[in-house]
Amino acid sequence: MNEIICPLCGKPNPPDRDVCQYCEAPLKSSGFIASPEDEDLFNQIPPPYGEGSESSDQPVQPPSASSLEEAIPDWLKQTEASFLEPSPSESDTPTHDQISEQIDSLLNVPAAPAEEEIPAVDDEWLASLLSEAGVGELAQEIQPEESQAGKSALEEEGVSEQFIAGLPEEELSLPLEPEKPDWLTNLEASSTIKLEGGIQPSEQGLKEVQFEEAAEEKGPEKVEIPAWVGRTSFGESPTLPKEPETPIEPAEIPGWLEALRPPEGEKVSPTAPVEDTSAADIVTAGPLVGLRGVISAHPSAIQARKPPTYSIKLRVTEEQRAQLEMMEELLAEEQKPKTLPSKRAISYRHILRLVVAVVLILPIIWTVIFRSERAQDPQPASIPSVVDFTQQIQKLPTGAPVLLAFDYEPGFSGELNGAISTLLSQLFAKSAYLTLVTTSPSGPALAESLIRTVSASGATGSATYTNYTDLGYIPGGTIGLLGLATSPRALFPYSLEGIDVWARAPLNTILSIADFSAVILITHDPETARSWIEQIGPVIQAVGRPLLMITSTQAEPLIRPYYEAVPSQVQGIVAGLAAGLSYAGMTGGQQASGLMDAFSAGITISILIILIGSIVSLVFMLRATNKKKENQE
Amino acid sequence: MLEQLSQLADPIGAIIGFILTIMVFSYIIGDNFLFRLAVSIFVGVASGYAAVLILYNVLWNQVLVPIWKIVSTGNAGGLLSYVIRVVPAVILGIWMMTKLSPRLARWGTPVLAFITGVGAATVIAGAVRGTIFPQVGASFNVLNIQTAPSELSGLVGWFINGLIVLAGTVATMIYFQFRLRSRGENVPAQRAVILDYLSTAGQGFIMVTLGVLFAGVYIATLSALIDRIGYLWNVIIRFF
Numbered sequence: 001m002n003e004i005i006c007p008l009c010g011k012p013n014p015p016d017r018d019v020c021q022y023c024e025a026p027l028k029s030s031g032f033i034a035s036p037e038d039e040d041l042f043n044q045i046p047p048p049y050g051e052g053s054e055s056s057d058q059p060v061q062p063p064s065a066s067s068l069e070e071a072i073p074d075w076l077k078q079t080e081a082s083f084l085e086p087s088p089s090e091s092d093t094p095t096h097d098q099i100s101e102q103i104d105s106l107l108n109v110p111a112a113p114a115e116e117e118i119p120a121v122d123d124e125w126l127a128s129l130l131s132e133a134g135v136g137e138l139a140q141e142i143q144p145e146e147s148q149a150g151k152s153a154l155e156e157e158g159v160s161e162q163f164i165a166g167l168p169e170e171e172l173s174l175p176l177e178p179e180k181p182d183w184l185t186n187l188e189a190s191s192t193i194k195l196e197g198g199i200q201p202s203e204q205g206l207k208e209v210q211f212e213e214a215a216e217e218k219g220p221e222k223v224e225i226p227a228w229v230g231r232t233s234f235g236e237s238p239t240l241p242k243e244p245e246t247p248i249e250p251a252e253i254p255g256w257l258e259a260l261r262p263p264e265g266e267k268v269s270p271t272a273p274v275e276d277t278s279a280a281d282i283v284t285a286g287p288l289v290g291l292r293g294v295i296s297a298h299p300s301a302i303q304a305r306k307p308p309t310y311s312i313k314l315r316v317t318e319e320q321r322a323q324l325e326m327m328e329e330l331l332a333e334e335q336k337p338k339t340l341p342s343k344r345a346i347s348y349r350h351i352l353r354l355v356v357a358v359v360l361i362l363p364i365i366w367t368v369i370f371r372s373e374r375a376q377d378p379q380p381a382s383i384p385s386v387v388d389f390t391q392q393i394q395k396l397p398t399g400a401p402v403l404l405a406f407d408y409e410p411g412f413s414g415e416l417n418g419a420i421s422t423l424l425s426q427l428f429a430k431s432a433y434l435t436l437v438t439t440s441p442s443g444p445a446l447a448e449s450l451i452r453t454v455s456a457s458g459a460t461g462s463a464t465y466t467n468y469t470d471l472g473y474i475p476g477g478t479i480g481l482l483g484l485a486t487s488p489r490a491l492f493p494y495s496l497e498g499i500d501v502w503a504r505a506p507l508n509t510i511l512s513i514a515d516f517s518a519v520i521l522i523t524h525d526p527e528t529a530r531s532w533i534e535q536i537g538p539v540i541q542a543v544g545r546p547l548l549m550i551t552s553t554q555a556e557p558l559i560r561p562y563y564e565a566v567p568s569q570v571q572g573i574v575a576g577l578a579a580g581l582s583y584a585g586m587t588g589g590q591q592a593s594g595l596m597d598a599f600s601a602g603i604t605i606s607i608l609i610i611l612i613g614s615i616v617s618l619v620f621m622l623r624a625t626n627k628k629k630e631n632q633e
Numbered sequence: 634m635l636e637q638l639s640q641l642a643d644p645i646g647a648i649i650g651f652i653l654t655i656m657v658f659s660y661i662i663g664d665n666f667l668f669r670l671a672v673s674i675f676v677g678v679a680s681g682y683a684a685v686l687i688l689y690n691v692l693w694n695q696v697l698v699p700i701w702k703i704v705s706t707g708n709a710g711g712l713l714s715y716v717i718r719v720v721p722a723v724i725l726g727i728w729m730m731t732k733l734s735p736r737l738a739r740w741g742t743p744v745l746a747f748i749t750g751v752g753a754a755t756v757i758a759g760a761v762r763g764t765i766f767p768q769v770g771a772s773f774n775v776l777n778i779q780t781a782p783s784e785l786s787g788l789v790g791w792f793i794n795g796l797i798v799l800a801g802t803v804a805t806m807i808y809f810q811f812r813l814r815s816r817g818e819n820v821p822a823q824r825a826v827i828l829d830y831l832s833t834a835g836q837g838f839i840m841v842t843l844g845v846l847f848a849g850v851y852i853a854t855l856s857a858l859i860d861r862i863g864y865l866w867n868v869i870i871r872f873f
Binding site: 350353354357360361364365368369411412413414415417441442444445472473475477478479482490491492493494495496498500524530531533534535537538552553554555556557558561562564565566567569576577594595598599602603606 | 661662663679682683686687689690691694695698699702718748751752755756759760762763764767768770771774777780842845846849850851852853855856857858859860861862863864866
């Protein structure tokens, strides 16, 4: 039964299959066993050129199987015989005619031309055939003739008989004089050094020739015989015709050629490099099956086979496993939420805070409830800045436009509202036209509330004071102040109520901030005060207009240098609750409110608390120091 | 009706103020829900009021109302001058709003750079003109005899005050002088001995100044406490 060998995987397949049952590769187009159609197509192939030319006028006859087999080289037959299963049409042993032809070729070896390759024949197999055919004796008779021919050739080349006698019998049967290569002949002809009788083969050269001969006997596929060696034979040694020895003028060798010339005594090997394919792999599948040292057409890279399965289980050692468990424990500890230490509901700090609050608040409550008047208010003329402030307000003409800036936070109302109320009462009395601005968003509401409160308190009689306008919020901080100083009309085209106040009196005469009779700033922030001093102050002081301030106690230390400077940049300051009471005393609006008693009590208690706390802290620190010294001792 | 509402607003505001004040005072016993609620109410009300004020006072009264009035009066010249003055600011303001989007925030950087540059120039010019030069001149005139009072008692006080101011100014400035003088090889560089003494004196002046500032803050806070206690008592005696 014929089987189709798959060209890819090399496995046998039934002949009725078109593709390989293992790898699905197409079989009919590239398999070893051709289909009947392919055989017909193969039969239509014209014969080789030589044969075809001889019978060009005759009808083309399909080549017989024997002629095709003759066209196949012997080495390919041997290779196929060793790897393919024998087909019924082929026999394991050669036919009788082939054996006869091989025997004849062996017998005619000495007479064969040098260019012809000697067919490789298995020696044992051939010896058995020769013994069966009775030609062994004839073959043995050939050997002395070959030895004799070799000896005569050596004698002609001038090899001494002693040297020849020293050689073994097998070596004498080898060609002793190889044919000179062309390049050596040309070189010898152009050289001044003449070699008599040609190149004398050295003993080593003889051994190399012997080795090559022996390698050739082992197998034609393992050793490549160079062409010049193949041309060497015993019968061709005196091939060159003898020329009369005429003196030849020595040729001049160029320097570069002399440099290329190998030194004397060095072995010159004209043989081509021999490729050792003994260690190469033998192709086991595909059209080149059985060949050694060629690139296999078997696409091993696309072999349709199941990929190997690798274990996904991580292989770890016991030490690594222990380290992993330790790391997991550490991570688990880190991920656990740490419970904060529980706070006690009532701690030492809570008690201390409550004690301080009660000690501070109780006296203030007492003074407020009973409106104590034990502490005297500050004397009206005891604070120079308040005196200057009051005088500047009193200097204002009746109905003068005054710019009033409410730039404080509602939290400072308790400290500043007293002084502001006094100021508004004084301005109401002078019927000053108030222009309200602010850089704090809460400023307009505070201004409106205070004006209404002061009006309702009777400072203006029964009527509500309306001689004012609220321009509202100044955006941009310091840049807005600069804009107010240079062009207030551009900054505030309309008032907070949407009225064009610049078109009517008295603001129709105002073109810049210097046209106001006075600028009064109410602020708790030293930075805001500094911005007003820096941006507004130079503009109004250039025309002699005063810059007055009602400020918090916390801002006074930073504003006072501007007041005490010579010339002063701030013409009057009312700072804090005490100054506000002093200002009220100067204007005659002081009322018994008990604020000064509460203020004095609060200040006194605060001083006591600070002193007691400092003493207690000092005692604890000394005790700790002593304990530390005792521990050290 | 409005008058009745305004009359009711005062007592309602007083009661709300009373409750909020008590809630803030509850911080005496520690941080609690009432205190946090009161603080949150203050922050929310202040933010809402500021937003309304800016929208009404700035965007409406200073940008839109002028345009409407100029257009309604048909003053073409006024409209042109107003547009030249206001439109660039409006464009910059709208451009600045790209900072609201994280993706477009970098496009608002030029506007921010413009505002920052103008603001810095304004502050520096104002500081030089309004603080540095006048204060340096005032320091020169601290002991100027032409500014001395005519009375002998005032003259002594004027001299002592001027001397303290001068010493404090010099000592404080020396405290911020960190230059060391080399005294040779293998000798550590150090400040002159007199400078060390003056620096220590300057440190003392700085401590006194900081103490005064803290005292001012404390007095302001104490004034607010007295005002709030007085307010609570007034509400109590008003309604009870």
